[in-house]
Amino acid sequence: MKDAHLDGAPPERARGGRPELTNAALGAAGLAGFLALCEAVPRLGIVSAEYFPPVSRIADALVGELGDGAFWTALGDTLTGWALGLAIAVTAGVLAGVVISVVPYLREATASTIEFLRPIPSVALIPLAVLLYGTELRSVLLLVVYASFWQVLLQTLYGVRDVDPVAEETARSYGLGTWARVRHVLWPTALPYVMTGVRLAAAVALILAVTAELVIGAPGLGARIAVAQTSQAVPEMYALVVVTGVLGLLINVGARTVERRALAWHQSVRGEVAV
Amino acid sequence: MRRLLAGLAAGTVLAAVPACGSSSGSSEPEDKGSGGVTTVKVGIIPIVDVAPLYLGEKKGFFKERGLKLSLSPAQGGAAIVPGVVSGQFQFGFSNVTSLMVAQSNGVPVKAVVNGASSSGVEGEDFGGLMVKKGSPIKTPKELEGRRVAVNTLKNINELAVRNSVRQDGGDPDEVELVELAFDQMPAALEDGQVDAAMVVEPALATIKAQGGTEIASPLVDIADKLTVAMYFTSEKYAQQNPELVKRFQEATAESLAHADAHPDEVREIVTTYTKIPEATLEQVTLPKWPAQANRSSIMDLLKLGHEDGLFKRSPDLDALLP
Numbered sequence: 136m137k138d139a140h141l142d143g144a145p146p147e148r149a150r151g152g153r154p155e156l157t158n159a160a161l162g163a164a165g166l167a168g169f170l171a172l173c174e175a176v177p178r179l180g181i182v183s184a185e186y187f188p189p190v191s192r193i194a195d196a197l198v199g200e201l202g203d204g205a206f207w208t209a210l211g212d213t214l215t216g217w218a219l220g221l222a223i224a225v226t227a228g229v230l231a232g233v234v235i236s237v238v239p240y241l242r243e244a245t246a247s248t249i250e251f252l253r254p255i256p257s258v259a260l261i262p263l264a265v266l267l268y269g270t271e272l273r274s275v276l277l278l279v280v281y282a283s284f285w286q287v288l289l290q291t292l293y294g295v296r297d298v299d300p301v302a303e304e305t306a307r308s309y310g311l312g313t314w315a316r317v318r319h320v321l322w323p324t325a326l327p328y329v330m331t332g333v334r335l336a337a338a339v340a341l342i343l344a345v346t347a348e349l350v351i352g353a354p355g356l357g358a359r360i361a362v363a364q365t366s367q368a369v370p371e372m373y374a375l376v377v378v379t380g381v382l383g384l385l386i387n388v389g390a391r392t393v394e395r396r397a398l399a400w401h402q403s404v405r406g407e408v409a410v
Numbered sequence: 411m412r413r414l415l416a417g418l419a420a421g422t423v424l425a426a427v428p429a430c431g432s433s434s435g436s437s438e439p440e441d442k443g444s445g446g447v448t449t450v451k452v453g454i455i456p457i458v459d460v461a462p463l464y465l466g467e468k469k470g471f472f473k474e475r476g477l478k479l480s481l482s483p484a485q486g487g488a489a490i491v492p493g494v495v496s497g498q499f500q501f502g503f504s505n506v507t508s509l510m511v512a513q514s515n516g517v518p519v520k521a522v523v524n525g526a527s528s529s530g531v532e533g534e535d536f537g538g539l540m541v542k543k544g545s546p547i548k549t550p551k552e553l554e555g556r557r558v559a560v561n562t563l564k565n566i567n568e569l570a571v572r573n574s575v576r577q578d579g580g581d582p583d584e585v586e587l588v589e590l591a592f593d594q595m596p597a598a599l600e601d602g603q604v605d606a607a608m609v610v611e612p613a614l615a616t617i618k619a620q621g622g623t624e625i626a627s628p629l630v631d632i633a634d635k636l637t638v639a640m641y642f643t644s645e646k647y648a649q650q651n652p653e654l655v656k657r658f659q660e661a662t663a664e665s666l667a668h669a670d671a672h673p674d675e676v677r678e679i680v681t682t683y684t685k686i687p688e689a690t691l692e693q694v695t696l697p698k699w700p701a702q703a704n705r706s707s708i709m710d711l712l713k714l715g716h717e718d719g720l721f722k723r724s725p726d727l728d729a730l731l732p
Contacts, residue, residue, distance in 0.1 A: 145421050166412035185620075186597040262492060269498025270453065270484045350458075361485055364593045367616045368685035 160387045188370045196370035197377060206359070210378070213355035216272055216344040217337075217386075221363050224340065225333055232291025233317065233325075242292070249288070256314055257282035275347040275355070283336035290332025294325030299359050327401055334390040341386055345379050356382075391406025420449045448654060449478045452641070453490035453499035456483040456683050458536070458611055459526035459639060460503055461676045462699050464683060466665025475657040483683070491517065495644050501658060505639045506708055507566035510715060510725040513632035518645035522655055522732050525639035526697040528629040529703065535627040536697045537567075537610040537638075539574060542599045543621035547606060550626045556605035559590040559598060563622065566638065567608045569714045570628035577631055582718075595614035612686045615693040632714065640703055659732065663701035670699040705731060 170190050177184040184192075200206045235241045257278045264274035298321055306320045348357025356379055363372035398404045429475040431681060454460040460481075466472055467479045483489050491512055494502040495674055503525055504512075512519050516521045529535045539558075541547045547556065553575055572582035590598055595607040596616045608628060620625075629636050641662060648655050669676050673696055680686060686694065708727065 183597070183600065185600075214520070262488075265489045265498075266492045266496050269451075269493045269496070270482050270489060271498075350485055351489050358483060358485075360705045362483070362683075363685045364591075365455075365457060365612075366594060366687070367596070367690055368684040368687055371685050 147379060155335070175361045186369060188373060192370045193377060194374045196368075197374035200371065200374050200378070209354065209356050209359045212353075213341075213344055213348065213357070213382075216275040216279060216347070216353075217340050219272075220276045220344065221283055221337055221340040222364060223276065223335055224283035225287050227280070228287025228332065228336070229291050230250060231331075232288050232295065233321070235288075236292060236295035236321075237313065237317065249285075253285045253289070255281075256351070258346060258381075263346070264347070265351060270351050270353045272353060274351050275344055275353045278347045279340045279343045283340045286336040286339060287329065287332040290328040290335070291325055294328025295321055297328065298324045327398055327403065330394040330397055334387070334394055337386050337390045341379075341383055430486070447473070447476055447478050449480050449499070450500040450654070450658060451480045451482055453482050453484045453493045453502040454502075455486060455490070455503060458676075458680055458684070458686075459697055460696060461680050462665040462669035463662065464659060464673075464679045465669050465675055468679065469665070469668060471664045471668070472658075474570075475535045475661045477654075477657055477661060481683075487664070491519065494642065494647075495519065497644070497647070500647060501641050501643050503639060503641055505566045506637055506711055507569065507715060507720070509640065509642055509730060510712060510727075511720060514721040514723045514725040515732050518673055519642050520645045520648045520732075521640040521642045521703070521730055522648065523641050524637060524666060524700060524703040525641050525650075527700055527707075528627075528636045529632055529695070529698050530635040530640055532627045532630050533624055534695060535630050536614065536695045537570075537608065537627070537629045538614055538624040539571060539606055539608050539628050540599065540614065540617045540622045540624055540627040541606045542602075542617075542625070545605070545623065548625060549578050550574040551578040553606055554580050554584035555586075557586045557588055557603075559595050559604040559607040559609075561590065561592050561608070563589050563609075564718075564720055566711070567628070569718055569720070570632055571608045572718060573714055574626040574628040574631045578626070596622075611694045611696075612684075613688050614695070615690050619690070619693065633704070633710040635698065635704050636699070636707040636711065638697070638705045650669045651714075659682060666699040668700050703731065 174190040176182055177187050177189045188196075235245055260278060261274075264277045267276065268274040302320050302324075303316065306316045311319065317386060344355065345357040345360075347353060348355035349361050350357075351359050352361065356375055360372055360375045360379075363369075363375060395404055425703060451538070452463065454463065463479060463481060467481070472479050482493075482499060484493065487502075487508045488501040490499065490504055491508070493499045495517060501522065504519075506521075509519055509521055526536075528537065539550065542591075547553065549596065550571075553571075558571055560571055562568070568587055571585070571587065575582045576584055590604065592609055592613045593606070595609045595613050598604050599607050599617060600620060606625065607617070629638060641654060641658075676696060677691055680691060681688075705727075708731065712725065712727065716724070
């Protein structure tokens with residue numbers, strides 16, 4: 136199931152004439168092998184087919200899901216929670232990161248608080264979310280935003296710290312104001328870090344959206360998984376789990392595309408493209 | 411790049427606005443909708459037990475009384491009780507032991523109408539203490555030194571299992587109880603991770619289909635026609651809206667009676683909010699839905715709770731029950 140593009144490793148250039156084709160073929164072969172294994176394990180009786188159905192039965196159930204309107208509503212609910220949560224987290228994370236970095240002494244004053252709040256697992260806030268918002272979308276948002284905010288904030292902080300002092304001093308001596316320096320010196324330096332933060336946050340946001348639905352019961356794919364679980368509908372449950380996996384894959388690919396486009400000017404990306 | 415980022419930023423701001431905007435109003439208890447119909451939000455668990463509400467809404471029992479139900483599936487009482495107390499839900503579904511524990515801890519809950527009851531018939535209840543096919547264990551007493559799965563420790567099913575062992579002449583303290591979700595019990599039992607499981611429908615039907623044997627009906631052992639679960643509201647909501655609560659009580663009572671008399675309609679409506687496979691659903695034993703809660707059975711449950719040290723302070727049944 137491994138694909139060099141998703142792993143963060145740069146595409147291998149040296150091997151063979153058409154590395155992308157080789158990679159795609161290898162990826163497909165790996166996936167086929169994995170599916171064959173999942174089909175074989177229950178069929179051979181290594182695990183009970185009752186509780187881990189073969190791939191073919193899961194595929195059947197998946198087709199059934201895809202033909203059900205309620206499934207698409209649930210998918211929409213999950214994606215709404217993910218997208219809204221991510222958008223809020225990214226906006227808040229970048230703004231907070233820049234402000235904390237630019238205002239003197241603020242970074243020192245907030246460092247310990249951030250380090251205290253950051254490791255708190257979002258899932259531990261479920262009782263709070265339910266108390267405040269019941270089982271609605273807003274409970275999901277609370278958890279999603281809490282988990283993904285720190286990813287963006289920390290990356291922004293690191294990014295700003297990376298600003299070249301010479302460039303900063305040069306900008307100062309040319310009389311650039313605070314806003315202009317943020318815009319022309321700080322932001323281009325921080326952007327690659329920020330984009331990494333966004334990509335990490337996108338994955339975390341999906342995990343938390345599904346988890347929140349699963350545990351709280353807010354409408355979405357997670358709640359549908361929970362209903363399938365309590366209903367003893369095992370193939371349907373795995374079919375929905377597969378959907379969340381595919382969703383994660385697509386989100387990762389999408390985030391990488393956005394990252395690559397936003398950083399097209401940056402040497403890390405330019406180097407990759409110039410094969 | 412600049413345009414892309416500007417677009418992203420603008421999008422995030424726009425997206426954030428409705429998220430904040432929608433936060434007002436929904437927690438107000440009395441949303442008078444169109445035509446004098448009040449929408450009440452009910453926190454439920456998507457299981458067979460709550461079928462009467464779905465059926466009653468469909469049959470118009472609530473509409474007749476100016477109510478519209480908005481049923482919010484939640485995962486268990488852990489999400490429902492805080493939701494009701496904070497006013498996110500006007501009503502909720504919970505087992506009676508959880509309500510008593512909540513009340514003894516000072517959580518202001520007020521039961522309003524019956525939810526679901528055991529059948530009162532040994533071996534034909536919606537919950538059972540099951541062992542796997544070919545297990546040497548034949549009676550609850552033989553569970554001493556064995557591992558038994560219950561869905562939640564220190565709650566109704568633990569009380570029930572301990573009571574059945576005690577009634578059979580065994581020592582409940584010798585039984586090792588482990589916590590496991592109902593839906594995972596069939597696999598755990600089959601796999602030998604637990605020696606017995608206190609399980610309810612539809613997992614009960616799954617275990618029976620695998621050839622499992624019922625060695626006791628613990629909910630029946632507690633009391634005849636035990637009231638297992640009830641619908642409840644918060645004390646504050648009950649005080650502020652006595653008339654509405656009364657209408658909910660009446661409509662629910664009518665729904666319960668209808669469900670009890672029409673099991674076929676129940677099995678049909680269950681398919682609309684669960685995913686229980688057809689073959690399993692046919693085998694599922696339905697709970698009983700008497701319109702009135704069985705107070706004496708609740709007192710038996712209270713006594714068991716005291717024996718097993720569930721309550722810090724004694725729950726006040728007069729204040730809790732309708």
